[in-house]
Amino acid sequence: ALTIDFTGVGPWSITYDNGDTTITLNGITSNPFILDVSPDTTTTYCLTGVNDVNCPGTFSGCADVTVHTGVTVSNLQWQCNPTATHYTVTFTISGGDPASYFVTGLTGTISPTPPYVFTSDPIPTGTGFSATIDDANGCTPRTVSQAEVICPCVSDAGSMNTTLIEECGDGPVNVGDATGVSTDPDDLHLYYLHTNSGSSIGTVVAISTMPEFSFDPATMTYGTTYYVSSVVGNDDGNGAIDLTDPCLSVTAGTPLVFYEIPTASMSGTTEVCPGEATDLVITLTGDSPWEVVINGQTVSGINNTPFNYSVSPLATTVYELTSVSDEHCSAVVSDFDTVSVHDAPVPSNLMVACNSTNDGFTVSFDITGGDSTCYQVVPANGTITNGQFVSNVIPDLQGYSFAVSDCHGCPAIVVSDTLVDCACTSFAGDMETTQLDICGSDVAAPNYLGGEVLDGNDVLCFMLHAGDNVPIATNSTGQFVFNPVTMVHEQTYYISAMVGNDDGSGCVDMTDDCLSIGAGAPVVFHAIPTALLTGDATICAGGGTDISIELTGVGPWDIVYTNAAGTNISVTANSSPHLINVTPTNSNVYSLVSVSDAHCDGTVSGNATVTVNNPPQVVNVSEACDQATLMYSVSFDIVGGDATSYSVTPANGTLLNGTFTSDPIASNTPYSFFVDDANGCGPVEVSGVEECSCVTDAGTMGGTVILLCEGETANAQPANGVSLDGDDILVYVLHDNSGATLGNVLATNTSPSFPYMPGVTIPGVTYYISAVAGNDDGTGNVDPNDICFDMAPGTPVVFNPLPTVSLTGNTTICEGENAQVGFSMTGTGPFTVTFTINGTPTT
Known part of the structure; x- marks a missing residue:
């Protein structure tokens, strides 16, 4: 209000000037007079004339009325720091008195030159803010606030392979890098070996910058499942990760198990006689069941330690233990035992000589084979010199019996006669003492050396006995076959010549006082070996299986088998069953061709069918973005394998007729699927990542100001370069913010045409016509919360006021x-x- 003092006689009239217009007021009766003015801008008011009721008068005085505008706030934004722990608030202040701008409720700074931008100090994430903006004039304080601002963490430990890794021994083991890792500037990316199977850290065993760890006996145990997780988070100050970091990210880890390397050692009896068996004792460490390889022969299915491995060598044999496998691991070992086979000594060239007075006799024979350093003759009624035994004198008309052996304890061979009558002249010759090995029903026919002496009543015949001169069978030819009723395979028998009185059947009377039995030929009857092949199996391509051959007879065995291609393959087996590991590339049928053991050719039977399954294959992998959600789906076709049992893990999607389509996946989130079937020959991994970008673009608007008068309609040019996705609409808006923010929206239209709206649009104020694009909110307008919402900076429009x-x-x-x-x-x-x-x- 301005005060005017008068002299003279009222009423008064005045004229005054506001810089633009001269104004006259009449009929003023109050003195002093209060003149109310309401300028829009700072104005100087000067009196230019005065009159009272009678005359014009003199005048003086001017008054300056300063008009202060209120502050306005625009472009309110907040920005998180790279570590997502704090955010800053910014906004632009305009209007009012820039020299006295101030902000309460937030600390920060105001830029000293236009545009006047306030930038707050960092504010902790998860908290809100409220600030009041004003100047010294206090015309129109403005308030900005937000209840809560949460900064999204960028820390992401990515993903790890979750397939179990089993390591034999102490490593080190590299499980493979994590994929899809992202860090903020304060983050460390480390790998933790720990005890939890999920996406949280259990008991920490070790930490490394690489996904590589070794077994530590001080902190770990064999057979325990540990997990290697990718971990991202802030440094705890000691080079590890702060596990209380609110943005801590931990992947579900790769399971890792360390197994102790198994061991095996061998001991046992080292001396046997022909045909005897002995046990080699194998002591094992590790986890049952075990499998060992001895002399190239695999012995499997061992469930206990120590394990007795029975052997019956025909000759002195070195048994070498070369490898051991337990439930998890294999190892090379080196241990051996020598099993010595001691042949029994054999008497030959038997001589019975009467003394010159015919009142006594001596028995002599040569001893061959066995251990010549420790020949034994029981009873020890005589001397052994250079392998020849000569008895002491035995009285006439007595018999004799000498058991011949050595110090190795093998069964003795008896040389005997029931009666020696020095008046007797009967003498049986010897057989050739080379051992005969007879297969199956073949005939044993040793070579008789002759030299027999027969008296008038004597006959010569032959007997088969077990070394005790007790006949099992007799005949006149000296040829014998195996009789399963009275004989057993693999035992040593003897064929000897006999001379004595005829028993009436053409052979010798065993009670003849002048009976003479010559040294026998050793003979062993062997059963025909057999081989039975079994082991039908189904395997995966690249895998293997054992086919088994059950054997009879005396090892070692020479075996020939064939595959479906007709290829003959020869192997040697030392024990039964004999396992052969096969790795066919295609389904195959294996069959036996022949078998022979240490002595005889045998018979074969059986076959093994090995079916080879291939894993399913993945083809036509594609990734498709959904512009409405900026999520994507993965699809692929599965071929090969067993189409009736396809499986995809994780089962986040649908599998139909061999085509898998995933559930929606967030943009830039890696995916990993494992494809298999009931045969279990996979899995085949499908992995990758897709980034979905918005295609929505509201285009560009013209920048030339449209100047209009009140009551006219603003018609802007349509936006150029518009791009819409399938769910988008394009709408034009009349609003009051320049740049890329709308501010207050006054009206919307499907075309860039807006009339002057009394009470809404203010004359002289600059408005903007912008194109906006995005999803329809259901009312025909663009949803401002659409993640692909886009706005074109607007064409400025000014509705000028009508002059008065x-x-x-x-x-x-x-x-x-x-x-x-x-x-x-x-x-x-x-x-x-x-x-x-x-x-x-x-x-």
Whole structure:
């Protein structure tokens, strides 16, 4: 309000000037007079004339009225720091008095030059803010606030392979790098070996910058499942990760098990006689069941330790233990035992000699084979010199019996006669003492050396006995076959010549006082060996299986088998069953061709069918983005394998007729699927990542200002370069913010055309017509929360106010004075005014 003091006689009239217009007020009766003014801008008011009721007067004085505008706030934003722990708030302050801008409720700084941007100090994530913005004039304080701001963490430990890794021994083991890892500037990326199977850290065993760890006996145990997880988070100050970091990220780890390397050692009896068996004792460590390889022969299915491995070598044999496998691991070992086979000593060249007085006799024979350093003859009634035994004198008309052996304890061979009568002349010759090995039903026919002496009543025949001169069978030919009723395979028998009285059947009477039995030929009857092949199996391509051959007879065995291609393959087996590991590339049938053991050719039977399954294959992998959600799905076809049992893990999607389509996956999130079937020959991994980008683009609007008057319609040019996805619409909006933010939206339209709206649009204010694009919110407008929402900076529009004019001036003057008539106008000059003087128009 301005105060005007008068002198003179009221009522008064005044004229004053506001810099644009001269204004006249009449009929003023109060003194002093309060003049109310309401300028839009700072204005100087000066008196230019005064009159009282009688006369014009003198005047003086001017008054400056300063108009302060209120502050306004725009472009409110907040920005998280790279570590997602704090955020800063920024906004632009305009209007008012820039020199005295201030902000309460938030600390920060205001830029010293236009545009005046306030930037707050960092604010912890998860908290909100409220600030009041004003200047020293206090016209229109503004408030900005947000209840809560949560900064999204960028820390991401990615993903690890979750297939179990089993390591034999102490490593080190590299399980493979994590994929899809992202870090903020404060983060470390480390690998943790720990005890939890999920995406949280259990008991920490070890930490490394690489996904590589070794077994530590001080902190770990064999057979325990540990997990290697990718971990991202802040440094705890000691080079490890702060596990309380709110943005800590831990992947589900790769399971890892360390197994102790198995061991095996061998011991046992080292001396046997022919045909005897002995046990080699194998001591094992590790986890049952075990499998060992001895002399190239695999012995499997061992469930206990120590394990007795029975052998019956025909000759001195070195048994070498070369490898051991337990439930998990294999190892090379080196241990051996020598099993010595001691042949029994054999007497030959038997001589019975009467002394010169025929009242006594001596028995002599040569001893061959066995251990010549420790020959034994029981009873020890005589001497052994250079392998020849000569008895002491035995009285006439007595018999004799000598058991011949050595110090190795093998069964003795008896040389005997029931009666020696020095008057007797009967003498049986010897057989050749080379051992005969007879297969199956073949005939044993040793070579008789002759030299027999027969008296008038004697006959020569032959007997088969077990070394005790007790006949099992007799005949006149000296040829014998195996009789399963009275004999057993693999035992040593003897064929000897006999001379004595005829028993009436053409052979010797065993009670003849002059019976003579010559040294026998050793013979062993062997069963025909057999081989039975079994082991039907189903395996995966690249894998293997054991086919088994059950054997009878005496090892070692020479075996020939064939595959489906007709290829003959020879192997040697030392024990039964004999396992052969096969790795066919295609399904195959294996069969036996022949078998022979240490002595005889045998018979074969059986076959083994090995079916080879291939894993399913993945083809036509594709990734498709959904522009409405910026998520993507993965699809692929599965071929090969067993189509009736395809499986995809994890089962996050649908599998139909061999085509898998995943559930939606967030953009930039890696995926990993494992494909297999009931045969279990996979899995085949399908992995990758897809980034989905918005295609929505509202285009560009013209930048030339559209100047209009109140009541007119603003018509902007349509946006250029518009791009819409399938769910998008394009709408034009009239709003009050420049740049890429809308501010207050006054109206929307499907075309860039907006009329002046009284009470809504303010004359002289710059508005903007922008194109906006995005999903329909259901009302025909663009959903501002659409993640692909896009806005084109607008075409500026100004609705200028209509100009106004009013006529002012003196209505009463004194005679001779001039009257001043003034025009008071609003609007932007220069103006053109048309008025009338006494009805006559003037411009």
